[in-house]
Amino acid sequence: MGRGGIGSDGVSGGGGGVVAGELREVFEKLKGKLSEINSLEGVRNLLTWDQQVFMPVNGGAARGEQQAVIARVVHAHQTDEALGEYLEKLTVQFGKLQELGFSQLEIASVREAARDYTRTKKKPVELAARAARLESTGVGAWQKARKENDFSLFAPVLQEWLEIVREEAAAVDPELDVYDFCLDKYERGATRKSLDPFFASIKNPLIELLRQILKKREEEEGNNNPNPQFLHTKESFSGSFSVETQKRLAKKLSEELGFEYASGRFDESVHPMTINIVSPFDVRLTSRFSETDLSAGILATLHETGHGLYEQGRDAQACKDGLPASRPPGLGLHESQSLLWEKQVGMSAEYWEHYWPEVLTNFSTSLPNKTAEDSTQFHKAINEIKPSFIRVYADEVSYPLHILLRYEIEKGLLDGSLPIADVPAVWNQKMKEYLGIVPKNDTEGCLQDIHWGLGAFGYFPTYTLGAVYASMLLKTAEKQIPQLRQCIKEGQFKPLREWLREKIHVVGSLYETADELIENITGTKLDASCFLSYLSRKYGALYDLSTPAAETKADVANAS
Amino acid sequence: MGRGGIGSDGVSGGGGGVVAGELREVFEKLKGKLSEINSLEGVRNLLTWDQQVFMPVNGGAARGEQQAVIARVVHAHQTDEALGEYLEKLTVQFGKLQELGFSQLEIASVREAARDYTRTKKKPVELAARAARLESTGVGAWQKARKENDFSLFAPVLQEWLEIVREEAAAVDPELDVYDFCLDKYERGATRKSLDPFFASIKNPLIELLRQILKKREEEEGNNNPNPQFLHTKESFSGSFSVETQKRLAKKLSEELGFEYASGRFDESVHPMTINIVSPFDVRLTSRFSETDLSAGILATLHETGHGLYEQGRDAQACKDGLPASRPPGLGLHESQSLLWEKQVGMSAEYWEHYWPEVLTNFSTSLPNKTAEDSTQFHKAINEIKPSFIRVYADEVSYPLHILLRYEIEKGLLDGSLPIADVPAVWNQKMKEYLGIVPKNDTEGCLQDIHWGLGAFGYFPTYTLGAVYASMLLKTAEKQIPQLRQCIKEGQFKPLREWLREKIHVVGSLYETADELIENITGTKLDASCFLSYLSRKYGALYDLSTPAAETKADVANAS
Incomplete structure (x- = not known):
């Protein structure tokens, strides 16, 4: 499939010359607007990243203000009348764009941008403000409910969210079932x-x-002569592991998967995350490490690396132009990349056959009785099946x-x-x-x-x-x-x-x-x-x- | 002097009740606008800080775009018609603001905000764009001229800057001598x-x-029996000093001068700087360290700490409200704070009498022959007088x-x-x-x-x-x-x-x-x-x- 507009400017179907030229000009203006929005989204992400990674504790309240101001600025850009006019001119010719010389990526970008514009315009400003307020008070109520172990403190928040979401669905896409409307936000087309x-x-x-x-576990554990592999639980690899060494190793592993540090960073934060300041040029991973747990921080890093590789792999020119068709089509596919690298590659026997000697070198004193042959034990330990109450530990x-x-x-x-x-x-x-x-x-x-x-x-x-x-x-x-x-x-x-x-x-x-x-x-x-x-x-x-x-x-x- | 509007709302001179109430309302709206501008300036500073400290190398071009977009957003906010209306309403009553219950700080903020607004409005947009372009190409030309040691490559940039500055002065403040106009930008009132x-x-x-x-140096150095103090040059304290240890010590010294790390950070960058993300809540220092130079990085840190203490010492409520009268009145006074802590305190005999033992503890192997009595040697060394071609080493x-x-x-x-x-x-x-x-x-x-x-x-x-x-x-x-x-x-x-x-x-x-x-x-x-x-x-x-x-x-x- 063709990408970018190279060579397509001035191409015109029979008799469509003037339209093609005009539309191309409109499209260039559209790109200007979209790339501004893209830049602003990156600024917003930098505010979030900094807040999670480096911001001093007393900066929190002012950061909230900065986020709110930037959110208003982004909204104003997203609902700019001129943007709407360009999109209108392009969408009335949508069926003809291909014959007028627009690339598939450009056409898809018109589709995506028009959709974004319409939906943002339809969402009542007052509702967005109400949602923004509830985001902050809602999280507060959730934290309090957790602390006091009292669901009734959280129930009113849930109630208000249901109201907001129903109103939003009614305003933006009244044809759609309200839960389908929710699904579609994160996974286009899911119902x-x-x-x-x-x-x-x-x-x-x-x-x-x-x-x-x-x-089987129960049988074996109750067995007089248990199969030794059941002894290899995550706990059998607990101990004391230098966080600095874990970080160095995790960063090296992410680099060897292919994450480019000329276009990215790796830091620590309470919640591991991947954030794109500007894909594919500036993509930042974070992870967290525990002194007593050898595998969690490393596997979380591989997970974020999968997200990071997706962002670093995006079409550079299309990203530069702010073209929305350069975006991933949904969260599911994004998660597929993190899970593929974390679970299917990073938790495989082959992966640890390769890297186990490096673990031993780095943690020789913490793992005194392990030898090069023990990679299978480690592989079994990190893949231990053990139901947990908590999703993120599952x-x-x-x-x-x-x-x-x-x-x-x-x-x-x-x-x-x-x-x-x-x-x-x-x-x-x-x-x-x-x-x-x-x-x-x-x-x-x-x-x-x-x-x-x-x-x-x-x-x-x-x-x-x-x-x-x-x-x-x-x-x-x-x-x-x-x-x-x-x-x-x-x-x-x-x-x-x-x-x-x-x-x-x-x-x-x-x-x-x-x-x-x-x-x-x-x-x-x-x-x-x-x-x-x-x-x-x-x-x-x-x-x-x-x-x-x-x-x-x-x-x-x-x-x- | 009073600060903040506490208790002043509703105060009115005889017969001025309605005006006072109305003006107070206008002032509250003004504060809303000013605090938005303040938030955006902080965002801009975060972009700069991140660029200097943590941004991966490939993020540069996109960061330039982000800076340009935010600059336009800030400009739009600064020249917002509503802001102009509020200021107009307040400035026509300027002489009466005090009797109408406005605090000195509020009155000064009206003065400063009106000045900012008028000057920004008067500066032609096209000229600002030309200046922005020349900022980037000018620095490029300057770097090339330095590399090739060829002033003629830089001369045209200088020429264009002179034109831009003259045009700007003519548009913004035609009464003022053009160099006075330049001085006034950085040091109000200097001529x-x-x-x-x-x-x-x-x-x-x-x-x-x-x-x-x-x-005297020449005489002593040529002397058969020189005064030993002339032996204490910066070079006599060169050697190999762990950068990590220097950083730890420098950070500790900044903390002991009173820089609050709950409201700030300390990092490394090529050019030492102090940047306020949001004063006084989030102020960030950077310094740079050299393995072979014990004093430069530490003194640069004390310098930046002086700037940082100024920003952390600003009026918190006035900063929160975005009141421009909370700002320092000029760069000279800001520099006075950095120089006071760096030179007058940090390069004094008393300061090193106190901290010398700590230097010895941290760098015992690098300073094997020094004793607790040698603090005066160190004091003399860091105060060595030796003309240099380069200003920043002077x-x-x-x-x-x-x-x-x-x-x-x-x-x-x-x-x-x-x-x-x-x-x-x-x-x-x-x-x-x-x-x-x-x-x-x-x-x-x-x-x-x-x-x-x-x-x-x-x-x-x-x-x-x-x-x-x-x-x-x-x-x-x-x-x-x-x-x-x-x-x-x-x-x-x-x-x-x-x-x-x-x-x-x-x-x-x-x-x-x-x-x-x-x-x-x-x-x-x-x-x-x-x-x-x-x-x-x-x-x-x-x-x-x-x-x-x-x-x-x-x-x-x-x-x-």
């Missing part, structure tokens, strides 16, 4: 209709796989079940079928049903995540979409890249990275939805079967399960 | 008429003091002579009496006359500073105004603070810091010029005599001069 069967297809296979693993098998229960609760809240007051009870009942454990209080239960305090309903499903996209992509990559597993074993990540760059990163939002892009790459629409197969194979082997339950069922589901 | 006699009063005494010191006695020659050249360029092509020759001739040395090329001569490449004519004098203000302030402080020198010897800086805070930092621009504020504090208008006395006393003692030449002449000059 209850598409996600209900998707989640249905993973629910039982995962519950069953988890049940089998736990049963293993790969449990994680989608954490998401499923949130999806079901969100849906119920937004269609009104679930009263707010019932959330704690439903949460706990679903935890019991899906994961077999019940949190001892709401702080470890339905109050654990910040998302609903920010009104971010519809966000959670993108985590599991990401996991599934990652499996689908890796399956295709393994077919198209010779010796991919061998490359990983040798620490050669360029083939996979370049493949992802070409197939995904530079493509941006040329397709309107991630699902279309995924189908284009893999030949298949969203489908959990290869994710389930991957889990069955991996954990079937690690836990020596006789029947890879999930895989069988998924293959059946897939065939039907 | 050729005030600075000519000021510089005349320091020129001969400093040339004479320098001559005496150099003569000692306290030579520095004003570097400034004087720049002042004379700038004046000549702007009044047309000095052709651009003659700058190199005049520079070298004045170097010979004032400092007794001639640079071997223009890179070490008239191309050494960035200021003219940025069109910043009129900036240089503020360095020497700062040095003189610092002496005037310290002289008064010594009268008003009991045992000030003893405090410094004991590492007690709070009395001096609090005195400066009360007399200067919180006062902001309540007075329109620094000169008025200085007179109010010291009882004297700008006068170099106590600066000259300070230099004579200090270096007369260090270099064992029989006749403290400068002091005598200055006292005569002062008495006449």
Whole structure:
């Protein structure tokens, strides 16, 4: 597909010469406006990054003011009448843009920019202000509710968010179901209709796989002569590990995956994050490290590196021009890149076969009894399956079940079928049903995540979409890249990275939805079967399960 | 003097009730606008700070775009019609504001805001854009000229700056002499008429003091039995000093001077700087360190700490409200704070008597033969008088002579009496006359500073105004603070810091010029005599001069 406008200026269909020239001029003006918005978004991100990483504690209140002023400035630019006029002129000719010499990327950018403009214009200013206020008071109430372990302190916030979101949906896209409106914000085109069967297809296979693993663990641990691999839990690799050394190693690993430090940074923050000041030229990763935990900080770094590689892989010229089609099409696909590098690569046996000697060199005194052969122990330890109350600590098998229960609760809240007051009870009942454990209080239960305090309903499903996209992509990559597993074993990540760059990163939002892009790459629409197969194979082997339950069922589901 | 509007709302003179209430409302709206501008200026500063300290190298071009967009946004806010209306309403009643219950700080803020608004409005947008372009190309040309040691590459930039500055002066303040217009940008109220006699009063005494010191050095060095103190040059304290240790020590010293790290940061950058993200809540210092030089990085840190203490000492509520009267009245006074802490405190015998043991503890292996008694050696070494071609490396006695020659050249360029092509020759001739040395090329001569490449004519004098203000302030402080020198010897800086805070930092621009504020504090208008006395006393003692030449002449000059 063509990209950028090189050579396309002045091209015109028969008789369309004047229109083409005029439209090209309008498009250039549009680019000017869009690249201003892009610059301002980057400024906003710098304010956030600095706040999380380096800002002194007393700077907080003034930073809030700066964020509010910049948000108003961004909004004014996004709803600028001139921007609207340019878009109007281009969209009335939308069907003809291709024959008038516009590239696919330019056409997609007109589509995206027009959509952004219309939606921002339709959102009442008063509602946006109300949402901004509730974002800050809502998080405060959420923190207080957690501290006092009292859901009733948070319930009114949830109530107001539901009202705001319903009003917003009614104003911006009244045709759409309100939860679909929420989903669409984070994952374009995702709907209850598409996600209900998707989640249905993973629910039982995962519950069953988890049940089998736990049963096997129980049997082995009760065994007089247990299989030694069950001894390799995360705890068996706890100890005292210099944070400075962990950081140095984590940074090196991110660099070897291909993150470019001439165009990025790596720092510490309380919550690991990736933030683009200006993609692909200035992309910043953060991670956090614990003295007692060898793997968490390193794996979090690999996760953020995956996000960072996506941002650094975007189309440089299109980014410079502020073209919105250079953006990722949704959060699910973004998450697929972080999960692919963290879980599918960074938690694989091959990866640690390669890097284990380096861990030993760096932490020789903390790991006195380990030898070069112990990489498999480490691999097993970091892949330990152990249900947790807390989503962010969840293993790969449990994680989608954490998401499923949130999806079901969100849906119920937004269609009104679930009263707010019932959330704690439903949460706990679903935890019991899906994961077999019940949190001892709401702080470890339905109050654990910040998302609903920010009104971010519809966000959670993108985590599991990401996991599934990652499996689908890796399956295709393994077919198209010779010796991919061998490359990983040798620490050669360029083939996979370049493949992802070409197939995904530079493509941006040329397709309107991630699902279309995924189908284009893999030949298949969203489908959990290869994710389930991957889990069955991996954990079937690690836990020596006789029947890879999930895989069988998924293959059946897939065939039907 | 009263500060903030507490209790003043609703106060009204006889019959002025309605006006007072209305004006108060207008003033509140004005504050809203001003605090937005203030927030945006802070954002701009964050972009600059990040660029100098942490930005990855490939982020440069996009950062330039972000800076340009924010500059336009700031300009739009500064010239907002509503802002103009509020100011109009307040300034027509300016003479009555006090009786209508406005505080001095509020009244001064109206004065400052109206001045800013009028001047920004008058400056043609096209001229501002031309200046912005030349700022970037001018610095490029300056760098190239330096690299190739070819003044002719820089001359056209100088020519264009002169044109721009003349046009700007004609548009903004046609009554004012054009160089006075330049001076006024950095030091309100400074004029050729005030600075000519000021510089005349320091020129001969400093040339004479320098001559005496150099003569004495020459005699002693040629002596068969030299005075050992002449052996204590900066070089005698060169060696290998861990940069990490220097940074730790420098940070500790800044903290002990009173810089608050809950409201600030300390980092490294190529050019040491102080930048206020939001004073007094978020103020950031940087310094640079060299492995081979023990004192430069530490002294640069003390210098920046002086600037930082000013910013952290500003009136918090007035800053929050964005009131421009909370700002320092000019660069000279700002520089007085950095020089006071760096030179008058940080390069004093008392200061190093206190901190020398700490230096020894931190650098015991790098300073193997030094003992607790050697603090006087170190004090002499850091105060070594040795003319340099380069302003930023100049000692306290030579520095004003570097400034004087720049002042004379700038004046000549702007009044047309000095052709651009003659700058190199005049520079070298004045170097010979004032400092007794001639640079071997223009890179070490008239191309050494960035200021003219940025069109910043009129900036240089503020360095020497700062040095003189610092002496005037310290002289008064010594009268008003009991045992000030003893405090410094004991590492007690709070009395001096609090005195400066009360007399200067919180006062902001309540007075329109620094000169008025200085007179109010010291009882004297700008006068170099106590600066000259300070230099004579200090270096007369260090270099064992029989006749403290400068002091005598200055006292005569002062008495006449």
